Amino acid sequence: MEPFNIxxxxxxxxxxxxxxxxAFRDNADISAATKERILTMAREMNxxxxxxxxxxxxxxxxxxxxxxxxxxxxxxxxxxxxxxxxARARDHHILIYxxxxxxxxxxAFIRHLHNGRADGIIMSASGEANDHTxxxxxxxxxxxxxxxxxxxxxxxxxxxxxNDYDSSFQATRHLIKQGCKRxxxxxxxxxxxxxxxxxxxxxxxxxxxxxxxxxxxxxxxxNSYAENSRxxxxxxxQLQPDGVFTSVERLAFATYYAxxxxxxxxxxxxxxxxxxxxxIAALLNPSLSTITQPAADIGRExxxxxxxxxxxxxxxxxxxELVLHSRLIKRHSSAVDF
Amino acid sequence: MEPFNIxxxxxxxxxxxxxxxxAFRDNADISAATKERILTMAREMNxxxxxxxxxxxxxxxxxxxxxxxxxxxxxxxxxxxxxxxxARARDHHILIYxxxxxxxxxxAFIRHLHNGRADGIIMSASGEANDHTxxxxxxxxxxxxxxxxxxxxxxxxxxxxxNDYDSSFQATRHLIKQGCKRxxxxxxxxxxxxxxxxxxxxxxxxxxxxxxxxxxxxxxxxNSYAENSRxxxxxxxQLQPDGVFTSVERLAFATYYAxxxxxxxxxxxxxxxxxxxxxIAALLNPSLSTITQPAADIGRExxxxxxxxxxxxxxxxxxxELVLHSRLIKRHSSAVDF
DNA sequence: TTGTATGCGTTATCAA
DNA sequence: TTGATAACGCATACAA
Numbered sequence: 001m002e003p004f005n006i007x008x009x010x011x012x013x014x015x016x017x018x019x020x021x022x023a024f025r026d027n028a029d030i031s032a033a034t035k036e037r038i039l040t041m042a043r044e045m046n047x048x049x050x051x052x053x054x055x056x057x058x059x060x061x062x063x064x065x066x067x068x069x070x071x072x073x074x075x076x077x078x079x080x081x082x083x084x085x086x087a088r089a090r091d092h093h094i095l096i097y098x099x100x101x102x103x104x105x106x107x108a109f110i111r112h113l114h115n116g117r118a119d120g121i122i123m124s125a126s127g128e129a130n131d132h133t134x135x136x137x138x139x140x141x142x143x144x145x146x147x148x149x150x151x152x153x154x155x156x157x158x159x160x161x162x163n164d165y166d167s168s169f170q171a172t173r174h175l176i177k178q179g180c181k182r183x184x185x186x187x188x189x190x191x192x193x194x195x196x197x198x199x200x201x202x203x204x205x206x207x208x209x210x211x212x213x214x215x216x217x218x219x220x221x222x223n224s225y226a227e228n229s230r231x232x233x234x235x236x237x238q239l240q241p242d243g244v245f246t247s248v249e250r251l252a253f254a255t256y257y258a259x260x261x262x263x264x265x266x267x268x269x270x271x272x273x274x275x276x277x278x279x280i281a282a283l284l285n286p287s288l289s290t291i292t293q294p295a296a297d298i299g300r301e302x303x304x305x306x307x308x309x310x311x312x313x314x315x316x317x318x319x320x321e322l323v324l325h326s327r328l329i330k331r332h333s334s335a336v337d338f
Numbered sequence: 339m340e341p342f343n344i345x346x347x348x349x350x351x352x353x354x355x356x357x358x359x360x361a362f363r364d365n366a367d368i369s370a371a372t373k374e375r376i377l378t379m380a381r382e383m384n385x386x387x388x389x390x391x392x393x394x395x396x397x398x399x400x401x402x403x404x405x406x407x408x409x410x411x412x413x414x415x416x417x418x419x420x421x422x423x424x425a426r427a428r429d430h431h432i433l434i435y436x437x438x439x440x441x442x443x444x445x446a447f448i449r450h451l452h453n454g455r456a457d458g459i460i461m462s463a464s465g466e467a468n469d470h471t472x473x474x475x476x477x478x479x480x481x482x483x484x485x486x487x488x489x490x491x492x493x494x495x496x497x498x499x500x501n502d503y504d505s506s507f508q509a510t511r512h513l514i515k516q517g518c519k520r521x522x523x524x525x526x527x528x529x530x531x532x533x534x535x536x537x538x539x540x541x542x543x544x545x546x547x548x549x550x551x552x553x554x555x556x557x558x559x560x561n562s563y564a565e566n567s568r569x570x571x572x573x574x575x576q577l578q579p580d581g582v583f584t585s586v587e588r589l590a591f592a593t594y595y596a597x598x599x600x601x602x603x604x605x606x607x608x609x610x611x612x613x614x615x616x617x618i619a620a621l622l623n624p625s626l627s628t629i630t631q632p633a634a635d636i637g638r639e640x641x642x643x644x645x646x647x648x649x650x651x652x653x654x655x656x657x658x659e660l661v662l663h664s665r666l667i668k669r670h671s672s673a674v675d676f
Numbered sequence: 677t678t679g680t681a682t683g684c685g686t687t688a689t690c691a692a
Numbered sequence: 693t694t695g696a697t698a699a700c701g702c703a704t705a706c707a708a
Contacts, residue, residue, distance in 0.1 A: 005701055016679045021703055031677060046476065048453035052399070053701035056390040056684050071422075072415040072617070081409050084436055093455075096434050098422055115386035116685090117431075138384065256621050279410070283594050285623030343685055354695045359687055369693060391685030394700050454701090 009047050013038060024049050055116075064306060065095040065118035067109055069126050069150070073249065075277040075295050076124070079148065082299020083122055090307060092119075099126045101223050107134060114143055120306045122299075125150040125192065144309040144316040148302045149293070150194045158309070158320040160302045164194060167291045167326045168201025169208075171245055171273045174289075174328065176209050178271055178335055180243030184217040184235060186251040198247045198275070217241060221251055232258045242270060243334075249276035252288060272333040275326075286332035293326045347385050351376060362387050393454075402644060403433040403456035405447055407464050407488070411587065413615040413633050414462070417486065420637020421460055428645060430457075437464045439561050445472060452481055458644045460637075463488040463530065482647040482654040486640045487631070488532045496647070496658040498640045502532060505629045505664045506539025507546075509583055509611045512627075512666065514547045516609055516673055518581030522555040522573060524589040536585045536613070555579060559589055570596045580608060581672075587614035590626060610671040613664075624670035631664045 010017045015034070022030040023038035042048075055061050064087050068076045084094050095118055099106045106126045111134075113121060123145060132152050138145075140157060147159040175183050185202045189195045199218065206213050219235055221228045232254050235241070246252045252274035256266070264270050266286055273289040281288040301322055309315045348355045353372070360368040361376035379385075393399050402425050406414045422432050433456055437444040444464045449472075451459060461483060470490055476483075478495060485497040513521050523540045527533045537556065544551050557573055559566045570592055573579070584590045590612035594604070602608050604624055611627040619626040639660055647653045 006703095007701080017701090018680080018703075019678055022678090025703075029677065034677085046449075046452060048450060049703095050394070050701050051453040051455040052390045052394040053684090054703075056388070056394050056686085056700090057702050057704085059684075061390070071419050072412060074410055077410040077415060080434075081436065084409075084434075094434055096418075096422075096432055098419065111384075112386060114384060115389040117389040253618050253621060256618075280591050280594075280622070283591060283622050284618070285621060285625070287623070344687095345685080355685090356687075356696080357694055360694090363687080367693065372693085387687095388685050391700090392687075394684090394702090395686045395688085397700070 004045065004047060005050065006047075009038075009042060009045060012045070013041055021049075059116075061117060061119050062091060063093045063095055063118045064303070065097060065109075065113050065121045067097045067099060067106060067121060067123035069099050069101045069124060071096075071098050074279055075249070075293065078277055078295030079124075079299035079302070082296035083303040084299075086300050086303035086307070101126045103130045110135065110138070110145075114138070118143070119310065120144040120146070122146045122148060122302045122306060124148050125152050140316045141313050144306060144313070146302050146306050146309070148298050150192060153193045156317050156319055158305050158315060158318055158322075160298050160305065160322045160324065161194075162293045162298070162324050162326045164197045164326075165201040165204075167275070167328065168198045168245070168247075169205045170201075170328050171289075171291050172202045172205035173209065174330065175243040175245060175271055175273060175334060176205065176211065178243075178267075180241075180271055181211065182214070182217065182239070182241045183211070183243035183245055184219060184239065184241040186219050186221055186232070186244060186246040186248075186255070188221055188223075188248050188251070190218075190220050195247065202245055221254075225250075225254065228254045229258060233262060236262060236264060236270070244270060244272050246272070246274040249274055249278060252276060256284070256288075266333050267335060271335070281329070282331060284333070289331045289334035290329050291326050292329055294324050297324055342383065342385060343388065344385075347376075347380060347383060350383070351379055359387075397454070399455060399457050400429060401431045401433055401456045402641070403435060403447075403451050403459045405435045405437060405444060405459060405461035407437050407439045407462060409434075409436050412617055413587070413631065416615055416633030417462075417637035417640070420634035421641040422637075424638050424641035424645070439464045441468050448473065448476070448483075452476070456481070457648065458482040458484070460484045460486060460640045460644060462486050463490050478654045479651050482644060482651070484640050484644050484647070486636050488530060491531045494655050494657055496643050496653060496656055496660075498636050498643065498660045498662065499532075500631045500636070500662050500664045502535045502664075503539040503542075505613070505666065506536045506583070506585075507543045508539075508666050509627075509629050510540045510543035511547065512668065513581040513583060513609055513611060513672060514543065514549065516581075516605075518579075518609055519549065520552070520555065520577070520579045521549070521581035521583055522557060522577065522579040524557050524559055524570070524582060524584040524586075524593070526559055526561075526586050526589070528556075528558050533585065540583060559592075563588075563592065566592045567596060571600060574600060574602060574608070582608060582610050584610070584612040587612055587616060590614060594622070594626075604671050605673060609673070619667070620669060622671070627669045627672035628667050629664050630667055632662050635662055 006017045006020050010020045020038055023035045087094055097109045103126045132154055135155055145157045147157055151159045187195050203213055244255050255272055259266055266272055276290040277292055277295045281290050344355045344358050348358045358376055361373045425432055435447045441464045470492055473493055483495045485495055489497045525533050525537055541551055582593050593610055597604055604610055614628040615630055615633045619628050
C-alpha cells in the first residue's frame with residue numbers, strides 16, 4: 001500500500017503543501033474557506049499529519065513517559081490515570097515503562113528516552129538503592145524528570161510526595177492505642193528514601209510511646225511473593241508480634257494469607273495496617289485499615305509540574321517538592337471495637 | 339541547550355555520519371574497531387539516535403498502541419503487562435490510551451493513531467454499541483488492529499477471546515447446584531458482543547435446568563458507581579434474588595457494598611459469583627467466587643498475533659480467533675459448604 | 677492569502 | 693570499510 005501524505009492531499013486539492021500544512025496548525029494565516037475545504041478532504045481521505053515528521057521538524061514529541069516499578073497495583077493505576085487526564089487535556093500522549101523494580105531496566109529506559117521520544121519523564125523510582133552518578137550526570141534540562149512517591153534524594157529534580165513520615169507515625173500510634181506492644185514493620189527496601197522515611201515514622205512513634213524498638217521486628221522483604229510468604233510466616237511464629245504495619249500493600253496481602261494459613265485471627269491476635277490505595281480495602285476479611293495516598297492527585301500534580309517545567313526549563317533542576325496528604329482510614333483489621 | 343546529534347558525534351570522532359549510523363545498525367559492514375570506538379564515545383556523550391528521524395526514515399515506529407476502557411482494574415493491568423513483556427522482548431514500545439468506556443474517545447484515538455505513531459493497535463472495545471462504519475472503512479492493512487476480550491463482531495480483525503459462553507454457563511450452573519432459584523444477571527452492556535455472549539450462557543443454563551428466565555432479573559448497569567449502587571439495591575429489595583452473577587468485577591464489588599448496607603448475608607441469603615481477575619479475591623469477605631480469565635496470556639497472545647501480522651500483513655484482515663480458557667474458582671461467596 | 681525552498685536527524689544507495 | 697548525497701513528511705521563512 002502506498003503512502004498517503006501531505007503531498008498527495010495537496011495534489012488532490014490543487015494546493016501547495018504549505019497551505020495544507022497551515023490548515024492543521026493554528027497560528028498561520030489561511031482563509032477559513034480553504035481551511036475548511038482541506039480539513040474536510042483530510043477527514044474523507046483519512047489523513048493525519050505524520051507524527052514523526054512533525055516532531056522531527058518541531059523538535060517536540062508531545063509525549064510524556066511514565067516509569068513505574070509495577071503496573072498491577074491500584075496505586076500506580078490511579079496515578080497514571082491522573083497523569084493521563086492532565087496530559088490528554090493538553091493533547092499530550094503517554095508512554096508507559098514498567099521496571100519490575102529493576103534498577104538496570106530503569107536506567108536503560110531513561111537512557112533510551114534521551115532519543116527525543118518523550119519531552120519529559122514522570123517516574124517512581126525502583127526499589128534498589130544504587131549508584132546514581134549516571135542519572136546525576138544526565139542533562140535534565142533537555143529531558144526533564146519529575147519524581148513521585150519513590151524518589152532518589154541525591155538527584156536534583158522536582159518531586160511530588162506524600163507526608164509519609166507523619167502517616168507512619170500516626171499509623172503506628174493508632175496500633176499502639178489499640179493496645180499493641182510488639183509491632184512489626186514490613187519494609188520493601190530499607191535503603192530507598194521512601195523506605196527510610198516511612199520506617200522513621202514508625203520508630204519515632206514507638207519511642208514517643210516508650211515502646212522498645214526491636215530490630216528483629218523490622219523486616220526487609222523482597223519482590224518475590226513466595227519468599228515474602230516464608231519470611232512473614234517465620235516472623236509471625238517466632239516473634240509473635242501483636243501488630244503489623246506494612247509499608248506496601250502487597251505485604252499486607254501476604255500477611256493476610258499467612259494468618260489464614262497459620263490460623264492467626266485478625267484483629268484478635270494480630271492487628272494490621274498498611275499503606276494502600278486499594279479501592280476495595282473495606283471488602284477484605286477483615287476490612288483493611290489503610291494509609292491511603294491521594295494517588296490521582298499525585299499523578300495530576302506530577303503532570304502539572306512537568307508542564308510547568310516545559311514552560312520554564314529552569315525548574316527542571318530545582319528540588320521543589322510538593323507534599324500531599326494521605327488519609328489514615330481505620331477499619332476492622334486494626335480495631336476490635338471498630 | 340543546543341542539539342546533540344549524529345553530526346556532532348561524527349565530528350567528534352572524525353568520521354562521517356554514515357559510518358556512525360552504521361555502528362548503531364546491525365546489518366551494515368563496519369570494522370569492529372571503529373564500531374567499538376563509536377559506541378563508546380556515544381555512551382560517553384550520552385547520544386541516542388533520534389527516534390523520530392529514524393522512524394521517519396524507516397517508516398516504522400516500533401511502537402504498539404494499547405486502547406483499554408479503564409486502567410484501574412487487575413484484568414487490564416495484567417493484560418497490559420502481558421503485552422508489554424512480548425513487546426519489550428522485541429524491542430517495541432507501548433503507548434497507552436484509556437477510553438473511560440467512551441466510544442467517541444476510542445474513535446478519536448484510533449483516528450489519531452493513523453499518523454504513523456504506532457505500527458499496530460491492541461484494543462478491548464469500549465462499552466457502547468454503535469455505528470462502526472468509520473472503523474470498518476479504515477485501512478487495517480496500514481495500521482493493524484487486534485481485539486482482545488471485548489470485540490466488535492462486524493470488524494474484520496484477528497481477536498483473542500476467552501470461552502465466555504461456557505464460563506457463564508458453568509458459573510450459572512454452579513449457582514443452581516448450590517440451590518439458587520432466582521439468579522440475577524448484572525450486565526454492563528447487553529449489546530456489546532461480550533455482553534451478549536456472557537448473557538446467553540446464563541440464559542441457556544437456566545433453560546437447561548428448567549428455571550424460568552425472568553427479564554427483570556437481567557439488569558443493565560452503567561459506568562457510574564453511584565447509579566449502579568442504586569440499581570442493585572433496588573433490585574435486591576424488590577426482586578429478592580438468591581443468587582447474583584455479575585459480568586464484570588466492579589459490579590460484584592457494588593453488590594458486596596449493597597449487601598453490607600442492606601444487611602443481606604453472603605452466601606447465606608445471596609450467593610455471588612463474578613467475572614474477575616482480582617488477585618486477592620480470596621481475601622474478600624466472604625471470599626469471592628470468580629471466573630478468572632488468563633489475563634497475562636491474553637495480553638501475550640494478542641501481542642504475538644500483532645507481530646505475526648507485522649510479518650504477514652495479509653493476516654490483518656482475517657477474522658482469526660484464538661480462544662483461551664477461563665477458570666471457575668469456587669469460593670465462599672457462592673457456597674455455604676465450601 | 678498562497679506558493680517555493682530549505683532543513684529537522686536519520687538511513688540507504690552509490691561511489692570511492 | 694568508509695564517505696557523499698538524497699530522501700523520509702512536514703513546517704517555516706521568505707517570496708509572490
